[in-house]
Amino acid sequence: MQAAVDIDRGSGGTVRQPRLAPRLLAPLLLSLVACGLGDDDFPDAENQRPVDGACPSAEVSDPFVDCVDSFIPGDATFGHDLLPDVILGPPRGAGALGGTDVVSLGCGGEITVYFAGEGIEDGPGDDFIVFENPFALGEGASFVEPAQVFVSDDGERWREFPCDLDGELPVGCAGIGLVHAGAPIGAGEAIDPQDHEAAGGDAFDLAEVGLTHARWIRLVDVGERYYGHGMWCAGGSGGFDLDAIAAIHAGHAS
Numbered sequence: 001m002q003a004a005v006d007i008d009r010g011s012g013g014t015v016r017q018p019r020l021a022p023r024l025l026a027p028l029l030l031s032l033v034a035c036g037l038g039d040d041d042f043p044d045a046e047n048q049r050p051v052d053g054a055c056p057s058a059e060v061s062d063p064f065v066d067c068v069d070s071f072i073p074g075d076a077t078f079g080h081d082l083l084p085d086v087i088l089g090p091p092r093g094a095g096a097l098g099g100t101d102v103v104s105l106g107c108g109g110e111i112t113v114y115f116a117g118e119g120i121e122d123g124p125g126d127d128f129i130v131f132e133n134p135f136a137l138g139e140g141a142s143f144v145e146p147a148q149v150f151v152s153d154d155g156e157r158w159r160e161f162p163c164d165l166d167g168e169l170p171v172g173c174a175g176i177g178l179v180h181a182g183a184p185i186g187a188g189e190a191i192d193p194q195d196h197e198a199a200g201g202d203a204f205d206l207a208e209v210g211l212t213h214a215r216w217i218r219l220v221d222v223g224e225r226y227y228g229h230g231m232w233c234a235g236g237s238g239g240f241d242l243d244a245i246a247a248i249h250a251g252h253a254s
């Protein structure tokens with residue numbers, strides 16, 4: 001597969017150096033020009049465990065989480081006895097009031113969930129929405145408990161969505177947007193939980209991390225890093241609270 005070229009070393013001898021043959025180089029250059037990005041633009045996330053593998057037989061049921069692969073909470077306890085049902089299906093937000101149909105991760109806690117079949121697909125724009133339970137503090141301010149989002153298609157290598165915690169509100173993290181889908185319960189027209197603008201929550205685009213599909217999503221509480229102390233992620237309901245995750249572009253969907 002490699003051609004060789006002779007290089008004159010100036011001392012009468014030559015050494016053989018491998019190089020890419022032109023017929024191999026052309027498509028490589030074309031593909032680089034086509035997407036403008038190399039693999040190095042999407043490095044795998046460091047220090048992420050492979051999945052536990054608890055979900056191989058899960059079947060596609062709806063555009064929401066199909067199975068919980070693993071749950072490693074901090075000290076929190078809220079909603080843990082209701083797993084996995086509490087995070088399956090559509091969100092049950094309460095708008096500006098937050099919501100309580102959640103499981104709390106606690107400081108540094110993490111949960112890894114699975115989308116069966118072809119998983120989530122990279123379609124135009126955002127591909128999935130994470131729903132937490134932030135609540136309004138008035139004047140456009142919210143109380144938030146952020147988590148960083150990781151995705152994997154093979155269960156071993158992970159890509160991370162950059163989660164900027166330096167500003168007044170976190171950017172690129174889950175747990176920021178108020179959740180309107182499911183609220184107020186039983187009143188008015190139902191809000192489509194796959195419509196980010198109407199439903200709220202925080203939406204993510206697989207193209208941003210260079211994946212065409214993702215089957216696993218891992219959420220890791222970063223409240224302590226954001227606030228600089230563990231006050232808000234301590235206690236029974238401390239830290240990021242997962243309500244639901246909706247696939248916008250599901251590989252199995254018609």
Ligand SMILES: [Ca+2]
Nearest residue numbers: 122123125206
């Ligand atoms: Ca996309």
Ligand SMILES: [Ca+2]
Nearest residue numbers: 237238239241
């Ligand atoms: Ca909480």
